[in-house]
Amino acid sequence: MNAGLQYLLLKQPRGWWRRLTRRVRGTKGVLAILAAVVVGGFLVASQVLLAGEGSAAPVAGVRLWGPPGLMLMAVLGASSGTGLYFKPAEIDFLFPAPIGRRELLLYHVVGGVYTLFFSAVWMTVFTFRFAPQWYGGFAGVFFGFGFLQLTTQLVSLALSTISVGVARRARRLTLFSLVVLLVAGLLVTRANLPESNLSDTVSALVASPLVVVLSSPARVFVELFTSETPASFAMWLGGAVGILAVLFVLLAVVDVAYTEAAVRVSREVQDRLKRMQAGGAGGSGTARVATSLPGFAWLGGAGPIMWQKCTDARRGWKRLLWNSVFLVGFALFFVAMVGRDQNEAGTAFGGHAGWVVVFMMMLMNQNFRLDFRSDLDRMAYLKSLPLRPGMVALGQTLPTAVLFTLIQLVAVLVIQFVAGVETVWLPVLLLVLFPLNWLAAALDNVLFLWMPYRIAPKESGQMQFMGRMMVVLFTKSMIVLVACGFTALVGWAAWAISGAALIVGLASALVLGVMGAVVTRLAGRLFATFDSTKDVPA
């Protein structure tokens, strides 16, 4: 391998460590590391406790579902791209350099091992309780990830040889065929087992000889994961290494001109990242809208900011709509199932309506960044506007709160209708939705302004980015939990005094609203002191 490529591979972990330690400097860095340690420790401890309670799934279940699951992931992964991805710096420095295509490919595969290793360690934390031996668990995950990576690269390499249009059509055809095969398989299995329910039908399909044969390459990695003795571990390890070696040799043998496709893929990925940075995967769309929104009221300067955010949301309405429909449909499915089978429609309503609210507020918000998080590159411009920071913060946080509240209102009412329950607590839920969403949106912005970040998937900052997201989610959850606990106390007191659900709802909404206003004010202060001249790391 070219000496320069070896140099890059050796420097990669050192550079990663250097970047990490650089960020630990200062109070913020130390606090972030402490938070990461607390969250990481909490996650590991929870998994260890679960393992101790013997709540692991039986090995037979892993062996049944694992191979088709891994194979499905391999097919989906392989059909997700139309060429190999190289980082922009690799394209600029390595593509015009006197380096052979195979050398570059080898560098690409070996360079991926670092990420693979850390991803496998992270995933093992959550899966080791399903494995009889920890070393088998780790090896199964590590080599399973390697299998996914190499199959994806092999297919991407093959797709580099055909035109983009043909590659995209081939990808769509593959996915369509997969869906057709799955549905056909389910229908045939169901016809053979007319008395079975959906769960039994899927289990029977997964255990059918055809699926077993099709997923046999992936079975090796699942057997490695579930190996119970050192002898079986060694045997399956040999098999896993063998499969990866075959894939690697295939990669080396297929000598195709992939650089042009790689340049295109890299540009597409970078463009997507920019769009995500500008408003999340669904927050900032490119859909054409016939008319522009009418201007909002001035509201101390918050109005124009809200107008801009709402215009952004409007252009991404398709993704937002589909995400919401999927979410509500998912909740309805469970409401219907639980309500019918257990005759506990009321509990189902409460549980699933709450689930929709919590999911949107905590998780979906990460994907629809209609606030400061999409304005990182425009902070200097925002600061130059003749507006009070508090008003800018208000304009940034209200659109998300209003939008999510409207969707949740519809979702909750639909779920309530399907569940067919009458509950006095429905008005309470409806009243607290808006202030709760406002509080959550304001918290997101406070955490972001305190420690901003850029999205950098597939870069060296990917693991840090994921870790940061977990810390942010954990911190936000804890604060929301405490806020809800306090609100519940106030609500309880209001109930004790008045005995009226409406009063409880109003009191709770008031408390949450005050908290939302305070946190938004804090976001305004952080915005006022935000130093847009500092480079924001990935």
Added chain:
Amino acid sequence: MIEAERLTKAYDKRIAVDDLSLTVTGGEILGLVGPNGAGKTTTLRALAGIHPPTSGSLRIAGCDVVKDPIAAKAQLAMIPDDPSLFTNLTVWEHLEFTAQVYGVSDFAGRAEGLLEEFELLDRRDTLADELSRGMRQKVAVTCALLHEPKVLLLDEPMTGLDPRGIRTLFDAVRASAVGGAAVMISSHLLGQIDHLCTKFLILSEGKSLFVGSRAEIVKALPGLRSDASLEEIFFEATEGSASAS
């Protein structure tokens, strides 16, 4: 040094470069000019062996870019438009890495000289992601010049550079050409490259409109004064009007 014969490059059905032939010999600096989408970057990338040509042949210092890419690439350096650096490497490590890629054994002295020339000496141990846009550009230039390439391909290299940086870059380009290198430079800053280049290639929609020295192009465009600026030449060639209206 740089030879393209009937180069055609198509992306699916779109033809980016159409039947282009050119020669740049050692000591010449060719200015590649044309409107957006004219095929400038594609031409440079094809010459650098990144985009394989759909048809035609490309030679760098006598080596066929398609048949013998390693030998051809060993002779050239390319500075892309808005270059990306390795975020995990410092400025010095970029030079160290480049030296290893091109097999430059005793690079330290030349590397330090280049850092000094481009006012990067005090940034030697700075990580790439802590540099400004202009400084990143300078690092890419120093890396490109480190192995003293026989062919220099520069795609919009002035973007982000300060006046001092541009002057240093031009001095380095002239020095390379005087040393026998063949240079191709694409730019929209016509006033800047007007007096740098020894000849020009005007591209439009992938086709070569004119290639030759300024005097030759002016001669071929009868509507122009003999002392017409490159900007006037450009508008006359691409729009049939020397005034930029």
